[in-house]
Amino acid sequence: MSQPTLTDIKVTETLDCRGLLCPLPVYKAGVVLNRLQPGDVLELLTTDPGALEDIPALARQRGETLLGVEKGDGTQTFWVQKGGTA
């Protein structure tokens, strides 16, 4: 079975943290992930370059799965799945 591509990802909730400086995106992502159900996917938009380190570390620390990262136009988009797979 092939790996899912980013376009296959079904986003549960989108959090727009563009313009916010770290650690704000980490904090807000944590709050949203706390209320999501296992298997749900958070789409997170950021502009602070620090997020490229912080968000993968946050996912690792919490035991979530980072499905993908996309960079472009000064915005980074992260897809984080709560608690691994559904």
Add this chain to the structure above:
Amino acid sequence: MTTTARSALGTDRRLERYEDIRHLLPDVDHPSPLVRVRRVMPDGGLDLYLKLEWLNPFGSIKDRAAAYMLDELVAAGDVDGKELVEASSGNTAIALAALAALAGTRLTVTIPDGIPDEKKVLLRMLGAEVWETPDDLCPVDNPRDGAIALARSLAASEGGERYVMTNQYENPANVRAHYETTGPEIWRQTEGQVRYFFAGFGTCGTITGVGRYLKEQDPTIEVVAIEPQKGHRLPGLKSFAEAKEPGILDRRVVDHVIRVDDEPAYAFTKRLFREEGLIVGPSTGAIAHAAAEFGAGREGLAVGVSPDGGQKYTSFFDELLGDEGLPAF
């Protein structure tokens, strides 16, 4: 500081009517009380008076710094169209939230985890938004003081247009509040007899402002700082083994640092309740315990800060008590 003309009845607070809660903020002519504690102090030690800051209008010593910091921001026009943000273990935030409401703005508080629910509920009652965060919020390098980092990032985000941070850990107005009010009050209330001053390490506004004022009056007055242990559960106090030293701390005015464990601090808090009738928070227990220990073999008049009251810590005290005070049958 916010002032308006007081009533014609003069400066006797017992006779005065107040048109605004802010007029109850303490100052040199209307000091918070000093009350002697005898029963918990060992014989032959210091004559300790506690300065009961929980009788201030918003319930703690932080009323002073909050009023000074906010007044300064308002006077400079820095609050126009903005909301306030502050990192606080609760007391500064409670005073700021009340003062912000009176000034027609609102407050977002970043609060470290481990703060009793009572404080968080009071803040929400005052219309503040409460963001609780662990100290190790940043997952990459785990810097300490996550609440402070979060408040700073809020203030700096969105081009700095939405929030203004009072920044009690770096704001000289925090020191000035104590240099101009708490320090002179103690000097006058003790008629210049104070020999020792005890206060906790926290934002360090109190110890720096009071210490500086008292030492200017008499350089032989000894200033004693109380520092909790790493991982402590004494809200409002800071251990600099785990937290960054605030920029406003002036160590030149601190003669001694006493480290206090949670257990004796809470045990002493219970003694203050039961032997002195003082309904105080755990930081008062830590400070008074340190004064009792330090005072052995020393003489003279000592003043210790009682930063806040016990009502905001009932959930902590419930754990401390266990089954104590419940029917045994």
